Amino acid sequence: xxxxxxxxxxxxxxxxxxxxxxxxxxxxxxxxxxxxxxxxxxxxxxxxxxxxxxxxxxxxxxxxxxxxxxxxxxxxxxxxxxxxxxxxxxxxxxxxxxxxxxxxxxxxxxxxxxxxxxxxxxxxxxxxxxxxxxxxxxxxxxxxxxxxxxxxxxxxxxxxxxxxxxxxxxxxxxxxxxxxxxxxxxxxxxxxxxxxxxxxxxxxxxxxxxxxxxx
Amino acid sequence: xxxxxxxxxxxxxxxxxxxxxxxxxxxxxxxxxxxxxxxxxxxxxxxxxxxxxxxxxxxxxxxxxxxxxxxxxxxxxxxxxxxxxxxxxxxxxxxxxxxxxxxxxxxxxxxxxxxxxxxxxxxxxxxxxxxxxxxxxxxxxxxxxxxxxxxxxxxxxxxxxxxxxxxxxxxxxxxxxxxxxxxxxxxxxxxxxxxxxxxxxxxxxxxxxxxxxxx
Numbered sequence: 001x002x003x004x005x006x007x008x009x010x011x012x013x014x015x016x017x018x019x020x021x022x023x024x025x026x027x028x029x030x031x032x033x034x035x036x037x038x039x040x041x042x043x044x045x046x047x048x049x050x051x052x053x054x055x056x057x058x059x060x061x062x063x064x065x066x067x068x069x070x071x072x073x074x075x076x077x078x079x080x081x082x083x084x085x086x087x088x089x090x091x092x093x094x095x096x097x098x099x100x101x102x103x104x105x106x107x108x109x110x111x112x113x114x115x116x117x118x119x120x121x122x123x124x125x126x127x128x129x130x131x132x133x134x135x136x137x138x139x140x141x142x143x144x145x146x147x148x149x150x151x152x153x154x155x156x157x158x159x160x161x162x163x164x165x166x167x168x169x170x171x172x173x174x175x176x177x178x179x180x181x182x183x184x185x186x187x188x189x190x191x192x193x194x195x196x197x198x199x200x201x202x203x204x205x206x207x208x209x210x211x212x213x214x215x
Numbered sequence: 216x217x218x219x220x221x222x223x224x225x226x227x228x229x230x231x232x233x234x235x236x237x238x239x240x241x242x243x244x245x246x247x248x249x250x251x252x253x254x255x256x257x258x259x260x261x262x263x264x265x266x267x268x269x270x271x272x273x274x275x276x277x278x279x280x281x282x283x284x285x286x287x288x289x290x291x292x293x294x295x296x297x298x299x300x301x302x303x304x305x306x307x308x309x310x311x312x313x314x315x316x317x318x319x320x321x322x323x324x325x326x327x328x329x330x331x332x333x334x335x336x337x338x339x340x341x342x343x344x345x346x347x348x349x350x351x352x353x354x355x356x357x358x359x360x361x362x363x364x365x366x367x368x369x370x371x372x373x374x375x376x377x378x379x380x381x382x383x384x385x386x387x388x389x390x391x392x393x394x395x396x397x398x399x400x401x402x403x404x405x406x407x408x409x410x411x412x413x414x415x416x417x418x419x420x421x422x423x424x425x426x427x428x429x430x
């Protein structure tokens with residue numbers, strides 16, 4: 001087993017993350033810029049990253065960023081927007097495919113956890129750097145987050161209403177389940193001795209137990 | 216109710232956080248420097264913070280930092296070390312005061328959650344900026360984290376062994392419980408409509424349910 005790196009930020013596989021998250025970006029250059037920006041933001045933080053770091057990290061000339069993005073903040077906005085919308089879509093789709101509240105909830109937790117495993121570097125930036133967004137862009141991301149929390153709360157409430165769940169504190173349970181998944185972006189990296197499939201399955205079980213799934 | 220600020224980083228009460236966490240630092244100047252550093256790291260990130268930012272944020276001359284700390288990294292190291300040791304001590308003390316595994320676990324979760332509420336700005340830095348530490352300092356923090364995880368796993372295992380808990384996945388449950396608490400440092404701020412005492416009590420209940428507490 002390989003020794004894990006000394007630091008916390010791991011950007012291997014980032015090009016694959018970006019390719020999966022930006023299927024509509026048909027410019028390879030734009031994708032390389034996004035991957036380079038996420039890498040730089042994750043490694044040194046948004047404020048210490050320059051547009052030159054981003055361009056040169058993509059193997060391009062210093063001003064290349066401006067062909068595709070107006071500012072450094074525009075890249076962070078795009079990364080945050082795509083990340084937050086993507087995970088909301090993933091949990092909605094996962095839940096919709098299941099017939100009962102407990103099955104829907106397990107599918108939701110599996111999808112949410114998988115997302116934060118698969119896109120861990122990307123999520124790290126989307127979750128921890130967004131204080132740097134403009135007020136308008138921050139408000140847009142905050143709205144998507146509220147939609148996500150609301151969706152999880154409704155799914156839990158549906159299970160309480162059907163008698164499948166016994167949890168008395170729906171809003172706090174939603175927060176706890178979201179935190180379990182989001183924090184994966186902080187601690188997970190491929191070098192760790194964590195099997196992603198097992199983690200995803202066990203988190204679904206733990207969330208079900210937390211909600212007091214009956215039977 | 217006051218409107219929450221537009222951004223995510225909230226540093227009100229930081230001087231109180233530092234005073235509580237550094238009772239042995241009897242120099243008011245050193246405390247002001249630590250508070251200023253935590254504020255700057257939380258707001259702009261470690262790499263974009265200069266020693267000048269830290270000194271001037273404390274109302275001191277540009278070079279004042281060096282009277283108390285050899286480098287900017289030394290401040291981050293001290294903040295990370297005190298934060299990680301402090302929370303480990305807090306959960307050990309809380310658990311030790313209780314007689315049974317379920318009571319010990321509830322006390323542990325209450326203490327862990329309270330810590331991340333009370334020191335949310337401080338924890339934000341200690342959790343999300345430590346990739347910037349030197350390899351040696353990072354290894355020291357990673358050791359404290361391992362001790363913390365090990366302690367939570369042992370507490371869960373004790374409840375499984377006594378028949379109080381039914382959870383089959385001890386290590387993953389420990390991770391989930393830690394994530395619930397750590398992520399509080401990301402989302403909590405005093406302007407939110409979250410009652411800290413209620414959150415702490417509800418998180419203890421949710422963790423107990425997750426572990427399958429009997430009776």
